[in-house]
Amino acid sequence: MKSTRLFLFLILLCFGIPQFGLYAQTKKTRAQLEKEKTDIQKRLAEFDQILKRTAETKRSSIGQLNAVNKQLQTRITFINTLSREVTLLNTEIRETENAIGSLEKDLVNLKEEYSGMIYTSSKLNSGLTMTAFIFSSTTFKQFYMRLKYLKQYSDARKKQVELINQKTEELAQQRITLEEKKSEKQLVLNQEQQQKQKLDQAKRQQQGIVNDLSKQEQDLRKKIAAAKKQQENLNSMIKRIIEEEIRLAEAEARKKNSTASKSSGSSIPLTPEAAALSSSFAGNRGKLPWPVESGFVSKRFGTHPHPTLKGISEDNDGIDIQTKPNSEVRSVFDGEVTKIFTVPGYGGTIVVKHGEYYTMYSKLKVISVKSGDKVKAKQVLGQVYTNREGVAEVHFETWKGLQPMDPSSWLAGL
Template identity: 40%
Template sequence: MSGSRITVVLVLIILAFDVSQAQTERQRLEKEKQEIQDRILETQKILSQTASKKNNSLGRLRALNNQIRSRVSLVNAIKGEVTLLDEEIAEDQSIIDAMENDLNALTDEYGQMIYATQKTSSGFNQLTFLFASGTFNQLFMRMKYMKQYGEARKKQVEQIQIVQQSLNEQIVEIEEQKSSKQSLLNEELSENRKLSNLQSEQRSLVTKLEQQENKIRQDLARQRASEKELSDRIDAIIEAERLAALASAVDMSDINAAFEGEKGRLPWPVDQGFVSSKYGKHRHPTLRTVMLTNKGIDIQTTKNASVKSVFPGKVSAIMSIPGQGNTVLIQHGEYFTAYSKLKAVVVKKGEQVQAQQVLGQVLTDNNDVSEVKFKVFDQKTTVNPETWLERKIN
């Protein structure tokens, strides 16, 4: 096989491999982008509900913050696609350059063959060349030579056609890639404008909320008091349940193992929503000197959203605390999950519930914010619920 033909084969192999790799990466980016866009639509729906009565609320600020994070992620995903296309275009251009070089080399080789044939054939025809053989063996060798030379010319033509076709296909592909890149750049520009508008609204809202510091501090004090009351009651119920299980020597190893096996894969307690307040300590969104401690996560969702159990278990308690709405506490062996800020509950104490069974509806406050607080308790204390729930891309 000639050097040109070897190069052509290698180029085609590399091309097929690169296309497969690029398609895999592009599919991953497309999937990620679609998930982000889904989250944006969810948050937009939640954001529109918080605007129906009062614009100046912490719930609206949290929805705006989440929308901005999602928009930033979307812009970054688009940039990733553009970078990938730039790399593909550069790779394809190098392949086109290699193919053009091979095509020129093959054409030159074919031209030299034709020239050599014409030069050899000048002054006599093929029959004269054959019958001029001195021996039968020489005649046989001349016939074999002519056949091989003819086949070589035919293969050279076929090779030129293969390279030319591949080159044309690659040129079409690179033009499509450039068109896709321009579409993505236009999309990125549009998303950047939307992001800029959201950031402007965010700054304006923060300024307005900072002017309501006294009211926010009073609301925060009431919220902390109601959360402590709820937390104390839940702790007491869990402790009583554990003592009862210990006294009865109930084996909970199987259900404990089953619950632990779902870590990172538990369904969310609501179908739509985002984490508006994370687990643990973090700074207040407008009171910069105030630190908040959250023993669960707050999930902002849509009005009248159904709140569901994340795992099979027994309803240990149903309680109502002013400021926290109704709370459902479910036991899963030595683990517990708590669902607070419900306006209505459709299960009863002692009832066995299944995963994704509806427990009640989310409560909507005076600012049109619909938010459920979700907690997970292990054998000792609360743990970060986000590490137990299936991951959502912001």
């Protein structure tokens, strides 16, 4: 009976099914963390380039402060990601240690069971050899049953040896995995410590820039007043352009006695082609590509407090994207270049029409298109201008008819 129970135990043990759900879930989370780390490191490298260029002027500027602030935010995100990775590694280390403990127990039990099998076999045979045990049978049926039993017992012992070897190998592999996890954790901890040191350096740099800018208060106030006037001039120019577009479209519609459609909320008569383009543009809200390949939003849409001057606010009818010098500026959607002009403080400016919608790109030093050109999404319109402070920044606006809209709601990832 005892040998039979051992045999049944081995059969059940051999067909046990491991659980891989938690491991797969952990692996997936690790992959997500690795991708997140790669993306953050790529952005940090871009911001380092932008900051390096602004620092070359040896004079603190709002653009330099914006770059440092963005770098700080991104580095904090990176540190949080590394911290999450350490937490995940701690979990994996505990799971591996638990697995090692279970394997060690299994190995002890298997060896005890194997010893028990040898002992039971010797007792059952009463000191006889296997051959003598078989041929000492008194009946053919007993002979057959003893032969069958000994074969099953022999197979069970072989399986037991195989399981012992398998568990021994698994245990060795788990111990290797444990050491790898511990080494990996130490590398991440070192990386986290390095990032914290860089974060402290960036904070000191940020405070130094703020202190320098506070000494330039009078100059900054003049710049703010000038920028406000320039923004008003830019808005007036855009409105005149759109109003002229509306008058021309209405005149063309009257001339042709057209039944061209009008989009909801717009007074611009649209041809079927323009209406389709307008609808397509509206359908891509939140999916449009950025007007530059890399960079960050340095000034958002609406009214915001000045970053260093208390009680002073700034207005923005678009967004400003700080990028690398000489970056190409691209159309965010298919459309037609309706106007190219220059405004003091905003440099070269391009307006692209997308049915009843308009996008505007300012602060360009090179313009690669002309009025009337049909453009495609991501087609290069020109090149961004870099000012005397080393800041390369494109100003981008979106309009529906005569109403400016927040570009952040249209661009992907904002």
